[in-house]
Amino acid sequence: MIRPIWLFFLFLLSVGLILTACTPPSPSILKVMTHDSFAISDSVLKLFEDQHHVKVQFLKSGDTGTAVNKAILSKDVPLADVFYGVDNTFLSRALNEGIFESYTSPLLAEIPEKYKLDPENRLLPVDFGDVCLNYDKSYFEERVLLPPVQLEDLLKPEYKGLLVVENPATSSPGLAFLLATIAHFGQDGYLEYWQGLVENDLLVVNDWETAYRVEFSRSGGTRPIVVSYGSSPPFEVIYAEEPVSEPPTAAIVSDDACFRQIEFVGILAGTQNRKMAEAWIDFMLSVDFQEDLPLQMYVFPVNQNAQLDQTFSQYLEVPDKPATIDPQEIADNREMWIRDWTEAVLR
Amino acid sequence: MQAIRIKSWLSRPEFRLVFLWVAPLAFLGLFYFFPLWKIISLSFARVDDGFSNAIRELFTSQSIHQVFWFTVWQAILSTVLTLVIGLPGAFLIARYQFRGKSLLMALSGIPFVMPTLVVAAAFNALLGPQGWINLILMDLLDLPTPPLQFTHTIYAILIAHVFYNTTIVLRMVGDFWSHLDPRLTQAARTLGANRWHTFKNISLPLLIPSIAAASLLIFIFDFTSFGVILILGGPRFATLEVEIYYQTISLFNMPLAATLALIQLFCTLSITVIYTRLTSRLSNPLHLQSRSYTQERLVGWRDRIFATIMVSFLILLLVTPLVALAVRSITSLDIGRVLVGDPPPGITLDYYRELSKNRQSSIFYVPPTTAIAISLGYAMATVILAIALGFPAAWALARYSQAKINRFLDPILMLPIGTSAVTLGLGFIVALNRPPFDLRASPWLIPIAHTLVAFPFVVRSLIPALRSIQPRLHQAAAMLGASPGSIVRHIDLPLIGRAVLVAATFAFAISLGEFGATALIARPEYPTVPLVIYRYLSLPGNLNYGQALALSTILMGVCAAGILTIERFRIGGIGEF
Numbered sequence: 001m002i003r004p005i006w007l008f009f010l011f012l013l014s015v016g017l018i019l020t021a022c023t024p025p026s027p028s029i030l031k032v033m034t035h036d037s038f039a040i041s042d043s044v045l046k047l048f049e050d051q052h053h054v055k056v057q058f059l060k061s062g063d064t065g066t067a068v069n070k071a072i073l074s075k076d077v078p079l080a081d082v083f084y085g086v087d088n089t090f091l092s093r094a095l096n097e098g099i100f101e102s103y104t105s106p107l108l109a110e111i112p113e114k115y116k117l118d119p120e121n122r123l124l125p126v127d128f129g130d131v132c133l134n135y136d137k138s139y140f141e142e143r144v145l146l147p148p149v150q151l152e153d154l155l156k157p158e159y160k161g162l163l164v165v166e167n168p169a170t171s172s173p174g175l176a177f178l179l180a181t182i183a184h185f186g187q188d189g190y191l192e193y194w195q196g197l198v199e200n201d202l203l204v205v206n207d208w209e210t211a212y213r214v215e216f217s218r219s220g221g222t223r224p225i226v227v228s229y230g231s232s233p234p235f236e237v238i239y240a241e242e243p244v245s246e247p248p249t250a251a252i253v254s255d256d257a258c259f260r261q262i263e264f265v266g267i268l269a270g271t272q273n274r275k276m277a278e279a280w281i282d283f284m285l286s287v288d289f290q291e292d293l294p295l296q297m298y299v300f301p302v303n304q305n306a307q308l309d310q311t312f313s314q315y316l317e318v319p320d321k322p323a324t325i326d327p328q329e330i331a332d333n334r335e336m337w338i339r340d341w342t343e344a345v346l347r
Numbered sequence: 348m349q350a351i352r353i354k355s356w357l358s359r360p361e362f363r364l365v366f367l368w369v370a371p372l373a374f375l376g377l378f379y380f381f382p383l384w385k386i387i388s389l390s391f392a393r394v395d396d397g398f399s400n401a402i403r404e405l406f407t408s409q410s411i412h413q414v415f416w417f418t419v420w421q422a423i424l425s426t427v428l429t430l431v432i433g434l435p436g437a438f439l440i441a442r443y444q445f446r447g448k449s450l451l452m453a454l455s456g457i458p459f460v461m462p463t464l465v466v467a468a469a470f471n472a473l474l475g476p477q478g479w480i481n482l483i484l485m486d487l488l489d490l491p492t493p494p495l496q497f498t499h500t501i502y503a504i505l506i507a508h509v510f511y512n513t514t515i516v517l518r519m520v521g522d523f524w525s526h527l528d529p530r531l532t533q534a535a536r537t538l539g540a541n542r543w544h545t546f547k548n549i550s551l552p553l554l555i556p557s558i559a560a561a562s563l564l565i566f567i568f569d570f571t572s573f574g575v576i577l578i579l580g581g582p583r584f585a586t587l588e589v590e591i592y593y594q595t596i597s598l599f600n601m602p603l604a605a606t607l608a609l610i611q612l613f614c615t616l617s618i619t620v621i622y623t624r625l626t627s628r629l630s631n632p633l634h635l636q637s638r639s640y641t642q643e644r645l646v647g648w649r650d651r652i653f654a655t656i657m658v659s660f661l662i663l664l665l666v667t668p669l670v671a672l673a674v675r676s677i678t679s680l681d682i683g684r685v686l687v688g689d690p691p692p693g694i695t696l697d698y699y700r701e702l703s704k705n706r707q708s709s710i711f712y713v714p715p716t717t718a719i720a721i722s723l724g725y726a727m728a729t730v731i732l733a734i735a736l737g738f739p740a741a742w743a744l745a746r747y748s749q750a751k752i753n754r755f756l757d758p759i760l761m762l763p764i765g766t767s768a769v770t771l772g773l774g775f776i777v778a779l780n781r782p783p784f785d786l787r788a789s790p791w792l793i794p795i796a797h798t799l800v801a802f803p804f805v806v807r808s809l810i811p812a813l814r815s816i817q818p819r820l821h822q823a824a825a826m827l828g829a830s831p832g833s834i835v836r837h838i839d840l841p842l843i844g845r846a847v848l849v850a851a852t853f854a855f856a857i858s859l860g861e862f863g864a865t866a867l868i869a870r871p872e873y874p875t876v877p878l879v880i881y882r883y884l885s886l887p888g889n890l891n892y893g894q895a896l897a898l899s900t901i902l903m904g905v906c907a908a909g910i911l912t913i914e915r916f917r918i919g920g921i922g923e924f
Contacts, residue, residue: 031788036866037885039709058711059788060871065596066769070776072599073389077780079787093599167582169597205499206577209464209884213892214471214498222476232887239888241679241697295707298886335598346582 030276031080033059033268035067038085039296040289048283054276064090064172071268072097081271082280086123086264089175092331095122100266103278107285107303115262115302117327123264126284129299130230130322131176132251132258133163136217139224148225150254151184154197161201164215164223167346169338170206172261177227178341179330180259183323187333191344198345218248230258231298234315238295246315253319260322263299364750367743371736371802372756377784378795379763382774389777390605397602404603411590411607418586419614421501422569425508429565430558432509432664433516439657440517441524443650444642451658453910455514455665456852460860460906462877463574464884465899466507469668470579471498472675479671499581507575512565513665518849519564523557523811524550526845529641556626556814560807563622567615567765573863587611591767608770615765619758669903676896698893699901711871713879715898719905722859722875726909728794729801729858730851736798737805737850744806745813760806763799771799772867790873796864801854808853812846813839852913859906876902 061067068090071083086094100122115125140147166174182190205211215221233247267277290301391397474497481493535545573588594604645651679693705712779786786792824834862877883895
């Protein structure tokens with residue numbers, strides 16, 4: 001005799017089977033893995049979803065480093081079809097692990113060569129942003145002091161105790177600024193420069209939020225010079241409480257003073273959704289998405305046909321000659337540079 | 348015949364014990380041990396000679412030795428400080444009735460849910476170079492520079508740990524204390540013992556189980572401290588947890604990260620084993636009394652002075668930073684630095700208004716009400732899940748204290764809070780990747796992760812109460828013909844109802860405030876309030892900063908309201924206690 005309890009389980013099982021069998025085929029889904037700072041406008045995303053009859057699901061996976069590591073560790077069973085947000089400091093780590101498939105998008109023709117760092121097009125450039133020193137204008141005006149112009153100026157006595165930077169071991173702008181000093185002073189000279197900064201009462205904190213929100217003089221701290229982004233001043237205008245005619249901060253954009261971060265997108269190896277993934281990459285490189293970038297993510301389009309919003313063209317200062325280092329060189333030396341820096345600055 | 352055999356087997360204590368353990372162990376096995384094992388084995392397998400290289404690095408690296416010792420001593424010091432401050436507070440709330448007590452308790456729970464970045468901003472508003480206290484001191488003593496250096500000192504770390512964890516002492520010890528029969532101490536006083544001797548010889552020995560449980564949780568929390576070290580301590584300080592994060596994310600040195608994670612787990616396990624060995628001998632069945640019986644009003648000047656000093660001190664420590672934050676959220680940041688003696692700056696509600704606007708029409712924008720609803724939903728799921736799993740485990744541990752399996756399982760339950768969030772988060776990604784458990788993108792992963800953190804709290808809050816029930820009560824009830832079920836309903840539940848509420852409060856607060864694991868696994872469409880706060884904090888512009896402060900203030904309100912609601916919760920006789 002069958003016990004009632006088994007009948008009940010049998011019933012549950014059959015209900016479950018029927019339900020799974022009868023579920024209508026869901027609209028196809030494209031999964032895009034990205035970092036915390038990713039954002040996009042409703043209307044722009046709708047353009048893509050309507051055209052391709054697809055639902056895009058975003059998986060935010062922590063900061064850039066965390067997201068890249070997650071993608072690498074899950075490469076056997078990829079989390080998504082597309083990954084956006086590898087930057088030039090992580091580019092080689094991602095490529096060496098072989099987690100991307102190459103795709104030569106037709107839109108690459110609209111992008112200048114200087115942004116294309118992977119000749120096999122496994123990672124395609126989407127946007128760039130410059131990590132630059134920012135300063136609090138009113139601080140310098142009140143004291144009738146000229147703001148620094150280049151990296152060497154920060155060693156001068158009049159700027160003693162004014163600078164706050166992020167720890168390159170824990171912060172992406174912190175690492176970018178360290179790379180700028182390495183590019184400018186060379187592997188032999190950068191540590192000497194940093195020792196000079198330490199003697200000039202440098203302050204190091206672990207993340208951008210602490211530097212910009214706590215220690216920067218505009219937020220109630222004591223440091224009027226901070227490592228931030230070239231795009232920060234225009235955003236001080238856009239997100240001011242009362243409309244202002246001029247940004248309260250400015251970026252220092254002299255040659256080699258900024259480090260350019262370029263962000264890339266790629267198709268994750270093993271995707272079952274290759275066609276849709278290609279369409280998404282074309283979309284990210286297209287003018288519609290590229291023009292949406294600045295206001296959503298505070299970075300700038302690589303597509304030369306994309307136009308900047310007026311606020312940016314008015315207030316944004318773009319360095320003519322940002323510092324750059326070859327991604328493979330960064331991958332090879334990153335650990336050593338960070339260690340040496342820690343030894344010289346924090347110990 | 349067979350049916351009878353099964354029935355007799357079913358009623359054996361061993362079977363009941365196994366039955367109690369099934370759900371908690373299945374949960375921990377699937378969502379804790381399996382992911383952890385996967386990520387650690389993968390970490391070593393990724394690199395040739397991964398394990399031996401990591402061991403070599405471990406023994407030769409000077410800086411890792413420093414990290415280890417710093418982790419240990421700051422945790423010990425923080426725990427001792429928290430107890431020194433928390434125990435008099437626990438005495439106050441255990442023994443006296445006074446107006447505003449439940450509000451004070453609710454406020455004391457708020458730090459638990461505050462994101463570290465926001466707490467750092469609050470402390471900075473008070474103690475930073477431009478903080479109120481430094482400005483007042485400079486004004487009074489006529490000093491040219493701020494006299495107090497706070498951020499990036501060991502004091503900042505210690506104070507923040509005390510700020511976060513005092514509520515654990517107040518709740519776990521205070522609650523247990525409030526049920527101790529005051530006649531014991533009254534008798535001692537009548538026989539001529541002074542207050543200190545009475546405390547040392549009567550109350551303290553009886554309180555040891557709950558003090559030990561609270562200390563254990565606080566120690567493990569401080570031992571694995573991450574946000575406080577990173578933000579308030581600055582780059583010169585690192586705990587094992589910080590080092591694991593750094594090795595994993597920045598250097599991608601997975602074998603060393605996994606080794607450090609194992610060391611951290613081993614320390615958690617050892618300290619828990621010591622704890623279980625100590626407390627299994629110490630806890631006594633007690634005659635617990637209801638609060639209306641144990642508590643008295645404040646009479647006499649000594650009591651009043653003590654209460655006033657203690658309440659003011661708790662408010663100074665726990666509430667002032669929160670008030671500073673709330674004040675900043677309604678103060679226009681554009682006014683610039685606020686100096687003492689200046690006319691009051693502009694009061695504004697702009698930041699609160701701005702919260703409900705989606706200026707850039709981003710698809711990831713959620714209105715504050717939605718974020719609060721999402722957070723409360725996760726918190727409720729966590730409370731239900733953590734109690735449903737924690738109750739049988741606590742029951743098994745308390746009731747079958749002699750069983751061998753318990754001695755082995757008890758320390759294991761504490762492991763989740765001693766585990767690095769980064770390691771476990773990556774473990775989820777590499778382990779839960781195939782149906783039917785492809786949960787990597789599921790919203791369910793959040794209450795599951797929160798339950799892992801809340802589970803040890805629930806178990807630790809329940810065990811002292813469950814152990815203290817007199818076996819005589821059970822025997823008497825059984826002799827009078829009560830079934831095991833009705834014994835639970837009519838004797839156990841009313842006696843431990845308070846402890847269940849304490850457990851629920853912890854689960855609620857942990858879920859509401861959890862950030863590290865949530866940030867790794869949350870779906871962007873369903874962000875919790877701390878995630879939204881962090882999103883605002885990570886953007887430039889005063890308006891974004893103001894919104895982060897405003898939403899933090901709202902989170903404080905939600906947390907206090909939630910705790911007050913749980914405190915008022917009554918089912919039948921439950922909670923009367």
